[in-house]
Amino acid sequence: MTFKVFIVEDDEMLLSLLEKFLQKYGFETFCVKNFDQLLIDFRSFQPHLVLLDINLPKYDGYEWCKQMRNISKCPIIFISARDSKMDQVMALEYGADDFITKPFDYEITLAKIKSHLRRAYGTYSALSHQRIIELDGLQLNLDRLTLTWKSNTVELRNTEAKILDLCMKQIDCIVSRDQLLENIWDDQAFVDENTLNVYIRRVRNKLDQLHLNGALQTIRGEGYRLTPIWREII
Incomplete structure (x- = not known):
């Protein structure tokens, strides 16, 4: 290193x-x-x-x-x-x-x-005690607020990291909007409906910067799914 x-x-x-x-x-x-x-x-x-x-x-x-x-x-x-x-x-x-x-x-x-x-x-x-999630080379560091793929790293906002944390823990499964709202914001009553949409767009932008376009999919009426497309391009 x-x-x-x-x-x-x-x-x-x-x-x-x-x-x-x-x-x-x-x-x-x-x-x-x-x-x-x-x-x-x-x-x-x-x-x-x-x-x-x-x-x-x-x-x-x-x-x-x-x-x-x-x-x-x-x-x-x-x-x-x-x-x-x-x-x-x-x-x-x-x-x-x-x-x-x-x-x-x-x-x-x-x-x-x-x-x-x-x-x-x-x-x-x-x-060695930091909260790090790694899936086939894609590494999310929840303490440093970074997402790394191969030699490229992007910085995250706290909410973006929380979204990725939940999606990576349920990789290839649908994560509902309600799950995201419950896990990211303490009080859903004060969260505008468009707020989550804004953060989802930001997460997609960060994935795009790592050339992982299309990894976070919208499942209409159900939620979102993080698909491990990086496994195909290692």
């Missing part, structure tokens, strides 16, 4: 050195260049770990950490010349997992990166 590291650093020389060092050890890297689309790049790259400075354009590292933490549980390590106790406390309170002060030792930094990756994705990590 090739781990992906998202590097948020505005010192171009340090950025280049850090990127080359990590690539030397087999990591795939993404270096932020345009801070106006940092979160767009973050979502697209889907890193396993983030290296994050504090003093940055647009927002400081604390704010970026908070925004990334809202959409991901991946390890975040601050690397900064600001070495006060308060800076380190703030980093941890905003959701970071570790703090390395500049100037830093590359070997120690590498060891910390590997340590956090083992904890997050190793055999004794919380990942």
Whole structure:
């Protein structure tokens, strides 16, 4: 498995050195260049770990950490010349997992990166306890809110994940609208009839992005059926 590291650093020389060092050890890297689309790049790259400075354009590292933490549980390590106790406390309170002060030792930094990756994705990590449903290569991760087929992954909204969860558990069987409403919304009385239709369209769109067009079928008057067409195209 090739781990992906998202590097948020505005010192171009340090950025280049850090990127080359990590690539030397087999990591795939993404270096932020345009801070106006940092979160767009973050979502697209889907890193396993983030290296994050504090003093940055647009927002400081604390704010970026908070925004990334809202959409991901991946390890975040601050690397900064600001070495006060308060800076380190703030980093941890905003959701970071570790703090390395500049100037830093590359070997120690590498060891910390590997340590956090083992904890997050190793055999004794919380990942082994994540709620993951897999059917012949189609993988739904209910904690990370992702759907993966082959090498492609799409992000899901919580309700989209719930729909897929129910359909994958009853693969090739009809799931009624009432079942979906009962399992997804606590109080059906406040759910507009068209709301489910909107989410079904969104789920189909996510499946289409994975080239699984037609996998979620409408059974008129009864409900929906997820057909495992991916078994035919493995």
